[in-house]
Amino acid sequence: MTFTFFLALFFLPFSLFNHASAVEVEIRSLLEFKKGIKNDPSSRIFSTWVFPSDPTANLSDCPATFHGVSCDPYTSVVTAIALDGLGLVGELKFTTLVPLKYLQNLNLSENSLSGRLVPTLGLITSLQVIDLSGNQFYGPIPARLNDLWALHYLNLSNNNFSGWFPPGIRNLQQLKALDLRSNQLQGDLQGLISELRNVEHLDLSGNQFVGLMEMSVENVSSLANTVQYVNLSRNGLRGGFWGSDTMTLFRNLRVLDLSDNGIVGELPDFGQMPNLQVLQIRSNKLSGSLPEGLLQGAVPLLELDLSGNGFSGSVPNINSTTLEMVNISSNLLSGLLPPSSGNCRVVDLSRNMLSDEISVLMNWNDKLEILDLSSNNLTGSLPNLTQFQRLTVLSIRNNSLEGMLPSSLGSHPKISTVDLSSNRLDGLVPRTFFTSTTLSKLNLSGNHLTGSIPLEGSQTSELLVLPSIPPMESLDLSGNSLTGGLTPDIGNFARLSLLNLANNHLSGKLPNELSKLSGLKYIDLSHNSFNSHIPDGLTSSLEYFNVSYNNLSGNIPENLRRFPSSSFMPGNSFINVPGGWNNNVPDNINRRGHHSSKSSIKVAIIVACVGAVVMIAFVLLAYHRARLQDFRVRSGLCGQTAGRDVNLGKFSGPSLFRFHSSTEPPPTSLSFSNDHLLTSNSRSLSGQMEAGTEIVENVTSEGVAIGVRSTKSQEDIHPTTSGRRSSPGSPIASSPSFIDTIEQPVTLDVYSPDRLAGELFFLDASLAFTAEELSRAPAEVLGRSSHGTLYKATLDNGHMLTVKWLRVGLVKHKKEFAKEVKKIGSVKHQNIVPLRAYYWGPREQERLILADYIQGDSLALHLYGKIHCLCYIWVLSTLSLFSHSSYKY
Structure with a gap:
């Protein structure tokens, strides 16, 4: 016993010396680490991370004066570095931290730091928490991180890490949270998930992981038992959804986000997940009907987002007692509005094909805060929604609402946004919109409102409750029939x-x-x-x-x-x-009154020169046509042209219908959906004419252009009628008429609506696109006739269409127009190009007919073209047989 005591006393100085030396090494390591920081806005690091200037200072003590550094209370070794949210800038060298053998917590999140993760970081096996999120670290993730067997929290999100995620993460048996979102990581998702053991929080969103969504029970069994949060959105997942046997394993799952992937097929009912509270699968390729259980309480959901898919059928009744947010916008849903909204606070059914009376809202619950029913086919008069006292956002734009606006709408105590644009509302603008103490955005554009703008009211009692500055930030009343003036109250x-x-x-x-x-x-x-x-x-x-x-x-x-x-x-x-x-x-x-005589002379000379050039051009044109006519009579080979020759032109701008404006205006129409901000921009027609081949267009008695195929090899197309409304805010403009005919130059006025508020109907279910896609399609002018202008438009997917823009005044009534188009669209013949769709806008300038574009010259060019040779007779005879059978049919 005595010998042991003396032995301990003998070795005590050596242990104290080693301890002091170890602490000094850690201090020097921290100072080396500090050299990578180039900017410290708060000066908390630069002012406190300094080597002791006092030579008598005890270097065996914890550097407690170093901001963000913590030590073990018994051994004084550094156990934590927490420098989160300090705005630090610099490029760090993580090798300087290797001597900190007892470091457990490393938190550098929410700065502007950069640098590479080095493999030697895996030598600090004591690390339990690594949080480098919200920085600019780059490069691959070293495989040696999988040697940190004590790690239970790893957050590398919102950085620039790239490359394949290294295998071997199965070694981290204590890992509870893995957050790699918003990087550029790659790899097979199934392989990574199969290695995870006891993870409860998994976020791999915003990367480049790929793989099939279908996963076997063996691949997910080690993860499914413990995981509660899974976010795999914004990756490259594809294939169908999990099978029922796989879904059964996720009994503890509470949040599932699979948005912005390529998942296809139908959606299961999720009845095997009894604890699921948030389900987000927006912007995929799902189809089929909506699972009723999701809206009727089979799963205790709080949030449901299935927007941007291809769901069809009707919307089930919403009677879940837990569901608070429902977003099923941008699908192909039809039928009626659900008769009730359960306990939902947010309902977004916009951009579907729902058709119902808006009065159904009177039966919905009074807990609604945000309601978006935009871009459907809802009708009727807007009722007094006085029961919705919590309502903050109301958007029912681009429908067919009629009648007067209820004055009570502006009196809702929390209303901040009202968008009822592109409807058929009439009557006066309620004064309550301008006396509201909460309304900040009001859009009533594209209606039939009359009367004056009720800004006056400084003498009314209503203004007594107004704040010193009214909250109105956006006011859009364009496209109505308002009269009167703009009063000084606008100030x-x-x-x-x-x-x-x-x-x-x-x-x-x-x-x-x-x-x-x-x-x-x-x-x-x-x-x-x-x-x-x-x-x-x-x-x-x-x-x-x-x-x-x-x-x-x-x-x-x-x-x-x-x-x-x-x-x-x-x-x-x-x-x-x-x-x-x-x-x-x-x-x-x-x-x-500011034109000098010198300027007047210049103008006169320019006008005279232009006039002379025009006269010479007309003389040369008349002489050319006379010689050409004389040649035709003498040759006896070609008859008179039955139509008018039209010069080809081509748009140089990127989109199908654009209008001239030297300044691109900002949005004039606001959308208030949860996930989208849709704007309507005025477009400009840019481009210049190019000389081209001349063609003549054939027109039926109804004024609809029908192309006749010159071969019999095309397959018959059997159109089926189905309606689909155009995307909201698609800025399709009216017919740009700038093609001059040879015989009679014509210039038409260009009309540009503020937004598209019409309907796009398809006659063939195999073709689907939005009017917005059509509006930005590159286009080429094919020709012009007395019935309108013909374009060739190329969609984003490469499909080419022939677009016939009908002349103003040619079509008056929608029902007759639809009837005739469907009649022509039902014609099926191997030599006739069938119609694919038609568009009906709210104004006379917006009438379009769409068909497939057929490569090759038109029938008119073959029959009436300027080709003067005897060998051309056999071409005419062959075409005559084909066209005769078509017209006879």
Whole structure:
């Protein structure tokens, strides 16, 4: 006993010396680690991580003065480094941490640090928590991390890690949470999942993992028993859903997110998952009907998001007592609205094909906070929704609602967003919208509203409850029939950032109080009858300004001369630009009384030259046609052309229907769905004409163009009628008419609606696309006839269509139009190109007929083309046989 005591006393100095030396090594390691930090906004690291300047300082003590560093209370060794959320910038060298052999917690999250993870980090086997999330670390994940047998939390999310995830994670038996989301990692998902043992939280979203969604029981058995959270969204999963035997294993699963993958097939009812609370499978390729159990309490769901798939059929009744959020928007659902909404706070059924009376909402529960029924086929008058006292967002745009707006809608105590645009509402705009203390976004565009804008009210008792600054941020009343003027009360709405009153019948002076709207970014007052001058002092933060098609006069304020001339004209013929435009913008506005004699002479010379060139061109054209006619008579081989020759042109712009505008305006229509913000932009027609081959178009007696095939090898197509509405906000514009015929040059006005509010109907179920896809399709002008203009459009998937844009006034009634189109579409013959779809817009300028594009020349070109040779007779005879059988049929 005595010998042991003396032996301990003998070795004690050596152990104390080794301990002091170990602590000193750790301090020096921390200081080396600090050298990688280049910027410390709070100076917490730079000011505290310093070597002791006192030579008598005890280096065996814990560096407790180092910010974020913790030590063991008994041994003084460093056990934790927590530098999260300090805004640090730099490139770290993790090799400097290897001497910290007792480090358990490393938290560097939410900074701007970069660097590579080194394999030697796997030598710190004491590590239990690694959180490097929210930085810019890059490179592959070293396989040596799988040697950290004590690790139970690993978070590498929101970085730039790349490469294949290393195998061997099965060694981490104590790992409870694995978060790798938002990186660039690759690998086979099934292989990774099969290695996980006791993980409870798994997030692999936002990477490039691939593999089949179907997984065997053997691959998931070790994970399924413990996992509660699974997020595999935004990867490359494909195939069908799990089988029932696999789903049975996930009895503890609470959250499942498989959004933005390529999962196909039908969805199971999830009855085998008794604890599932959140199910998100949006933006996949699922089809079939909606499982009724998901909406009727078979699973205790709180949130359900199945948007952006291909579900069809009707919407089941929602009577779950737990479900709070339902989003099944952007599917192919039809039929009626569900008779009840259960206990839901959020319901999004937008962008489907539901058809019902809007009055059904009176039977829904009073807990609704967000309701989006946009882009369906709902009808009827909007009822008083006074029972929805919690309602904050109401969006029923792009439907067929009629009648007057209920004044009580603006009186809801929590309402913040109302979007009823693109309907058929009429009557007056309720004053309560402008006296609301909560409403910040109001969109009533594209209706039939009349009367004045009820901004006046400073003398009414209603304004006594208004805050000092009304909360209105976005006001869109465009495309109505509003009259009266814009009153000075507009200056009270100081938070306005968007003001769109275009396409109304407003008149009077523009109030000087517009200059009080310091946050205004978008203002469109075009297509009205405003007069007087443009107010001075409008905010310099404006990004879009348009007062064209009015009767304004006077000088343009200097800070507005940075906008193009299209912001002021056509219209406003008495407007002036003293001193010219700022920022080298061309001066295109007509100014009165400032033309010198020298300018007048230049203009006269230019006009005379242009006139002379035109006269010479007409003479040469007449001479050419006379010689050509004389040659035809003498040759005796070709008859007179039965149609009008049309020059081919081609759009140089990227989309099918665009209109000229030198400034791309910001959104004029707001969508308030949970997951989407849909905007409607005005488009511009850009491009120049190119000379091309001449063609002639055949037209039926109803005015519908029918192509006749010149071969018999094409298969018959059997169209079936099915309706599908166009995507909301698709900016399809009307027919751009700029093709001049040889015999009679014609120039048509171009009409550009603010948004697409019509319907796209398919006559063939094998073809499906949205009007938005059609609007951005590259297009080529094929020709023009007395019935309209013909285009070749190429969709995103490469499918080519022939688009016939009918002349204004040719079609008056929708039912007759649909009847005739379906009649022609039902014609099936091997030499006739069948119709595939038709589009009916709310205005006369928007009538389209769509068919497949057939490669090769048209029948008209073969029958009436300028080919003068005897060998061409056999071609005419062959084509005559084919066309005769087609027309006879």
